[in-house]
Amino acid sequence: MVRSLRTTAAVLLVLLVLLICALAAPAAASASTDGPSDPAEVEAFFDATVPANLAKYNVPGSAVAVVKDGNLVLTKGYGFSNIENATPVDADRTLFHIGSITKLFTWTAVMQLASEGRIDLDTNVNGYLTDITIPDTYPGQPVTLRHLMTHTAGFEDSERHFAAASLNEVVSFRDYCRENIPARVRPPGTVSSYSNYGTTLAAVVVEDVTGIPFEEYLASRILDPLGMNRTSIAADLPPELAADLAQGYAYAGPQNEPIPDTIFVIGPAGMITSSAPDMARFLTAHMDGGTYRNATILSPAAAREMHARTFANDPRVAGMCLGFYENFINGRRIIVHGGDTNTFHSLLAIIPEQRAGFFVSYNSAGGGEAREELLAAFMNHYYPAEPSSVSEPDPSAAARLQAYAGTYASNRRNYATFEMFLAPPEEIAVTVSPDGTLLLNRGGRTLEFAEVEQGVFTKTAGGSPAVHEIVFHQAADGTADYFCIQNVPIMVFERVPWYATVGFLNALKTAAGIVLATVLLWPLLAAFRRSYAITEPPVPVPARIARWVAGAAALVLLLFAFVLVPWIRAQGALITAYLYEPAAPSPLAGALTLPVVATVMTVASVVFAALAWKERYWTVPERVHYAIVTVALLALLWWASAWNLWIFCL
Structure with a gap:
């Protein structure tokens, strides 16, 4: 009994101490039921989150701005x-490159002209361009501004120039658009594929319709009305702004190193x-139906249209708006846009x-x-999710x-x-486990997904289900032709035929190389016969020519595939010149001419192979080998x- 009382007293004492400590500790910031509206609470949240965020990802500095109900709640710099x-980052003065968030300004300009009736989002874009013509690759299916705004024009991606x-x-970006028209690789409106070219082309449309240089239009119709005096689209910033531009860094081992952006x-x-x-200010204008204080950059109707869901790769995933794109987190719809440069991420x-x-x-x-x-x-702090399993x-x-x-x-x-060779597609292998889950292997990392409904899979461990859902799209024949990631509406992951996979192509190259190396036996056998005075069976002149042609083609392709191509990949200066200079470097052009030469000789070899069997040039084993x-x-x-390693692909 005494021991029981002592135990109870001890437990009570411990609980009392814990209670006193809890009461004495500073209260943790709790989210407002009205979202991020209390400046002190919002600052406390970001003070607790961003510094840890910077340390975790080795980032020197950051600036944030929070808006609620049209009011600026917080601007603050960190690091x-x-x-x-x-x-230190001074939120009021420090400037950052915002990367592709720039696109929202271009799309706002397009929506201004559309609401004024000066352009139609569903008209062939060629009707507005004065000195650029997008090829009619798919007759009757022209590219429109709506396609450009939803990244569904069907352009391939390219970073050259x-x-x-x-x-x-x-x-000038006009010259870029005129001289670097990407291939149209699918009909417009089929699926999304993020396109920097498409947005840049839309700016050319703005110039051609208004007769005003885009930079001037941007300043007069968006930046100046909003009072965005510390914002510029110039590559060469004016001195008063350049002095406040944050330095960009790359984390190299133990520290960040400054690098050019x-x-x-x-x-x-x-x-x-x-x-x-x-x-x-720009965010508030969009949030408040196109108006910031006394400045209106969009009509309410235009703002609603710009923010509305316009296209989706599948009804079950986030979609594209007109410029913005959707995310769904904790059951809430968000319209977002990211921006990435060499060093800045926004x-x-x-x-x-x-x-x-x-x-x-x-x-x-x-x-x-x-x-x-x-x-x-x-989102978890201000708009938490309902419990789910x-x-x-x-x-x-x-x-x-x-x-x-x-x-x-x-x-x-x-x-x-040729750019396809420089940036080969990253492949994702999808396999099925015996447990009835999908295993996605990407770059050596395997993630496991469980099916929640037919064609919809959620990551089995870690992260929000909304972030980690993948959805397979069914083609007309019932097969899965691509899959989408729930909150990545700007592209899809299309099925690659077995004969176009990197693994198959590498194996094909190796096997073909081994076979072609055997042509070296021809001169070696001839030398052996001569050395030992072995009489060689008489063969007609065409048979000798056949071996010379096939042998030369084999040596050219072996040199190209196993010597020159690895050399090209290792030449950083050569690749840089290809990406930035107007014309392809001569060494690269020369190297990519070899497959053309080899093609001519290969065609001749095919003809000789047929003749060899018809005329019985050699023994059966020799004919089989040829x-x-x-x-x-x-x-x-x-x-x-398959890798576009041809001079005409430059």
Whole structure:
């Protein structure tokens, strides 16, 4: 009894101490029921979140701006804009490159002209262009401004000439659009594929319709009315702004190293420099139906149309608005746009139903992940999700799930030029586990997904289900032709045929190379016969020519595939010259001429292979060998063609 009383007293004493400690500890910031409306609470949240965010992702500095109900709740800087000078980020003064958030300004300009009746979003864009013509690749299916705004024009992706090596080499974005029209690789309106070219082309339309240089239009119709005095689209910033531009960094081992940022030629798609307060003005204007204080940059109807869901790769995933794109987190619809340069990573997010949003920018590569984590933390803090659970996998479904197995790759890539070789598509292998889950292997990392409804899969561990849902789209024949990631509406991951996968092409190259190397036996056997005075069976002249032609083709392709192509990939200066200079470098052009030469000789070898069997040039084993060599020549040319390794693909 005494021991029981003592135990009870001890427990009570411990509980009392814990209670006293809890009461004495500073109260943790709790979210307002009205979202981010209390400045002190909002500042406390960001003070607790952003510094940890910077440390986790090795980012020197960041600036944020938070808006609620049309009011600026917070602007604040964290960390350093310049490590070497120990310059802190000053939210009111420090400038950041906002990357592709620039596109929202271009799309706002387009919507202004549309609401004024000066352009029609559904008219052939060629009708507005004065000196550029988009090819009629799909007759009767022209590219329109609505396609450009939803990234559904069907253009391949290309980064050639979209940036300059120095300010002295920046050309006009009109010249860029005229001279770098990307291939149309799918009919417009089919699926989305993010296109910097499409946005830049829209700025050319703005110029051609208004007769005003885009930079002037942007200033007079958007920046000046909103009082965005610390915002510029110029690649070469005026001195008073350049002095406040944050330094960009790349994390190299133990520390961040300063590096130059991208100099975009495609200014209307990615070159705006701005401050957090200026971006808050732009965000507020969009949040409040196109108006900020006494300035109106969009009519309420135009703003609603711009923010509305316009296109989706699948009804079950986030879609494209007219410029913005959707995210769904914790059951809330958000319209967002990210921005990425070589060193800066930014995000603008608006929760329309809550009239809340924020802008954030970081000055190092880790900002790409940091902004996504900040958005999730913001939503979890102010708009938490309802409790949910993931269904248990069903092992009996494994056989049915095989329909989704295969190799997939992003459709935001190059298809028709040498650039495809420089930036090969990242492949995702989808397999089925015996437990009835899908395993997605991307870059050596495997993620497991469980089916929640037919064709919809959620990550089994870690993260929000809304962020980690993938949805497979069914083609007309019932097969899965691509899958979408729930909150990545700007592209899809299309199924890659087995014969076009990187693994198959690499194996094909190796096998063909081994076969072609056997042509070296021909001169060796001839030398052996001569050395030992072995009489060689007489063969006609065409048979000798046949071997010379096939042998030469084999040596040319072996040199090209196993010597020159690896050399090209290793030549950083050569690749840089290809990406930035107007004409392809001569060494590259010369190397990519070899497959053309080999093609002529291979065609001749095919003819000789047929003649060899008809005229019985050699013994049967020798004829079989010649035929196999010819097939290997064709295989290696197939490999070269798959990677666009031809001079006419430059």
